[in-house]
Amino acid sequence: MSKYIEPTDRTKLRRIPKRGSFERETVYEILDEGFVCHVGFVANGQPFVIPTAYGRAGDTLYIHGSAASRMMRELSRGVDVCVTVTLVDGLVLARSAFHHSINYRSVVVFGRAEIVAGEAEKNEALRVFTEHLIPHRWAEIREPDSKELKATTVLKLKIDEASAKIRTGNPVDDEDDYARDVWAGVLPLALVPAAPVADDRLPENVAVPSYLLNYER
Amino acid sequence: MSKYIEPTDRTKLRRIPKRGSFERETVYEILDEGFVCHVGFVANGQPFVIPTAYGRAGDTLYIHGSAASRMMRELSRGVDVCVTVTLVDGLVLARSAFHHSINYRSVVVFGRAEIVAGEAEKNEALRVFTEHLIPHRWAEIREPDSKELKATTVLKLKIDEASAKIRTGNPVDDEDDYARDVWAGVLPLALVPAAPVADDRLPENVAVPSYLLNYER
Numbered sequence: 183m184s185k186y187i188e189p190t191d192r193t194k195l196r197r198i199p200k201r202g203s204f205e206r207e208t209v210y211e212i213l214d215e216g217f218v219c220h221v222g223f224v225a226n227g228q229p230f231v232i233p234t235a236y237g238r239a240g241d242t243l244y245i246h247g248s249a250a251s252r253m254m255r256e257l258s259r260g261v262d263v264c265v266t267v268t269l270v271d272g273l274v275l276a277r278s279a280f281h282h283s284i285n286y287r288s289v290v291v292f293g294r295a296e297i298v299a300g301e302a303e304k305n306e307a308l309r310v311f312t313e314h315l316i317p318h319r320w321a322e323i324r325e326p327d328s329k330e331l332k333a334t335t336v337l338k339l340k341i342d343e344a345s346a347k348i349r350t351g352n353p354v355d356d357e358d359d360y361a362r363d364v365w366a367g368v369l370p371l372a373l374v375p376a377a378p379v380a381d382d383r384l385p386e387n388v389a390v391p392s393y394l395l396n397y398e399r
Numbered sequence: 400m401s402k403y404i405e406p407t408d409r410t411k412l413r414r415i416p417k418r419g420s421f422e423r424e425t426v427y428e429i430l431d432e433g434f435v436c437h438v439g440f441v442a443n444g445q446p447f448v449i450p451t452a453y454g455r456a457g458d459t460l461y462i463h464g465s466a467a468s469r470m471m472r473e474l475s476r477g478v479d480v481c482v483t484v485t486l487v488d489g490l491v492l493a494r495s496a497f498h499h500s501i502n503y504r505s506v507v508v509f510g511r512a513e514i515v516a517g518e519a520e521k522n523e524a525l526r527v528f529t530e531h532l533i534p535h536r537w538a539e540i541r542e543p544d545s546k547e548l549k550a551t552t553v554l555k556l557k558i559d560e561a562s563a564k565i566r567t568g569n570p571v572d573d574e575d576d577y578a579r580d581v582w583a584g585v586l587p588l589a590l591v592p593a594a595p596v597a598d599d600r601l602p603e604n605v606a607v608p609s610y611l612l613n614y615e616r
Contacts, residue, residue, distance in 0.1 A: 192445065197467055218487055218501070220437035222448035228409065231439035231448050233485040233505050250414055268450040270435055270590065275611075278541040279529055280551070284435070288450050312496055322581045324495040334497070352598045364539045365605050369614060370593040373487065380584040381569045388582050394492075397586060 183241065192292050193345040203346040206241075212289045212346055213238045215269055215399045217315050221245065222264040225256050236265070237307075237314030243291060243339045244298070244307045244314075254335040257295045265291045265339060272370040276353035277362040283349060285368060291344040295337040301328065307336045318393040373399060400458065409509050410562040420563040423458075429506045429563055430455045432486055432616045434532050438462065439481040442473050453482070454524075454531030460508060460556045461515070461524045471552040474512045482508045482556060489587040493570035494579045500566060502585060508561040515553040518545065524553045535610040590616060 187193075187204045195202035203209070219236045222229060232253045237244045243265060247254040257263055267289045274283040298307045309320050326334065353366055375397045378390050404410075404421045412419035420426070436453045439446060449470045454461045460482060464471040474480055484506045491500040515524045526537050543551065570583050592614045595607050 192447075196469060197465060218485060218503075220439075220448050220450075220483055220485070222437075222439040222446035222481075224441050224444070224446050227441070228479050228509070229439035229441050229446055229481045230409075231437050231481045231483040231507070233437075233483060233503065235501055248414060252413060262445050264439075264446045264448045266437055266448040266450060268435060268437070273533060275533065275536070276540070278543070278547075279525060279537070280541075280543050280547040282529060282532070282536075282540075284452055284532075286435075286450065290448070292445070308496055312499060315499070315501075316490060316492065316586075319492070319499075320496070323493070323499075324497075324576055324579065326495070326497050330495075330497040359541055360600050362541065363602075363605060365595075365597070365608050365611070366601050367595055367597040369533075369595050369611055371590050372593065373588050374591040376587040376589065378582075378584055378586050380582070383577050384583055385580075388580060391582050394582070394586055 201347050208346045209289050212287045216267040219265045219267045237311035239310040241341045244311050246336045249335045260294045272368045274353045277355045277359035281355050285349050287348045289346050293339050295339045298336040304331050304336050418564050425563045426506050429504045433484040436482045436484045454528035456527040458558045461528050463553045466552045477511045489585045491570050494572045494576035498572050502566050504565045506563050510556050512554040512556045521548050521553050
């Protein structure tokens with residue numbers, strides 16, 4: 183597979199192209215750190231943007247949902263989809279209002295989703311999905327049964343039309359503004375776990391697994 | 400203004416309606432905790448989903464961008480837009496793969512954006528926007544000049560077709576699965592600030608402002 187994803191009219195950056203990347207590794211790194219995407223699709227001519235979790239294996243993104251959900255029904259029909267993943271890294275405080283910004287990494291994937299059919303393939307996609315969210319989890323839990331698999335629609339989307347966009351580092355102020363007596367720099371932000379909270383019905387002798395104590399994206 | 404937002408075909412929840420809310424206060428609380436939205440629109444029949452920062456004042460959302468950006472040009476034409484804000488609160492670990500979930504709060508707003516015209520109104524919208532991201536910041540920074548205002552497109556979107564969706568609390572497992580010997584509960588997640596990082600060119604005598612040291616969403 184090529185190291186770079188071919189730019190298209192939908193993915194190429196028109197402004198500030200230095201913030202863009204078509205490198206497959208960069209796109210994958212962002213997708214692997216995130217786990218919630220925003221899925222855009224058109225239904226009855228109207229745009230919808232729905233947040234949902236995802237998993238990645240190779241050049242494929244997996245999402246899933248109830249077979250009864252509007253989004254899954256629409257996407258199952260093979261309509262155009264735009265899937266966006268955004269990681270917020272910090273607030274960029276400049277000396278002028280105009281140059282305030284946000285440090286972020288985002289990926290946009292365009293394409294058409296396909297249904298993952300067949301129990302074995304579906305189960306494997308759900309394993310990928312679950313391990314993407316919580317590595318080491320799958321081995322410990324009850325796998326889906328036939329009824330659960332039937333109630334779940336799993337979709338896959340090839341990552342072959344995609345790009346990343348990244349803003350990083352300090353504010354870039356107008357030269358005249360650097361002399362101003364105001365704090366400037368970056369306030370880093372990250373999605374951070376707190377201590378796991380046990381379910382009310384969990385027996386006391388079940389310890390918190392190490393993959394949760396050391397959880398990080 | 401009514402305490403509740405009128406449901407429409409686009410905003411009503413078809414499944415699990417108990418997770419939905421049309422209460423204005425709930426919608427506003429989520430919008431005020433967040434600051435990055437995902438904007439969905441249709442261009443040439445294709446869906447686009449673009450992350451961008453926003454601010455809120457009363458029943459109005461403000462976004463802004465370069466007058467040259469594709470998104471701002473498309474939205475300025477008054478096309479239908481779907482703006483989604485998602486806050487991730489935690490991973491929900493159940494005994495079965497099927498009942499794994501995510502605790503989140505999200506808001507979806509539908510409508511058509513309007514251009515904020517006029518220097519004074521534009522400046523005020525940018526103040527609201529900046530204060531939404533970083534309260535107390537506006538008073539300390541250089542406000543936009545005429546040239547900067549001209550280079551910036553500011554759009555407003557009325558929050559009059561919107562709904563919130565919330566999942567909270569413990570996993571809900573099948574009764575048979577509660578006896579399983581696997582940890583279950585919630586791993587809380589939150590967007591947390593780290594220590595502010597001063598710009599390379601900041602004079603040493605400029606202290607970090609208290610609104611950054613105490614920053615929280």
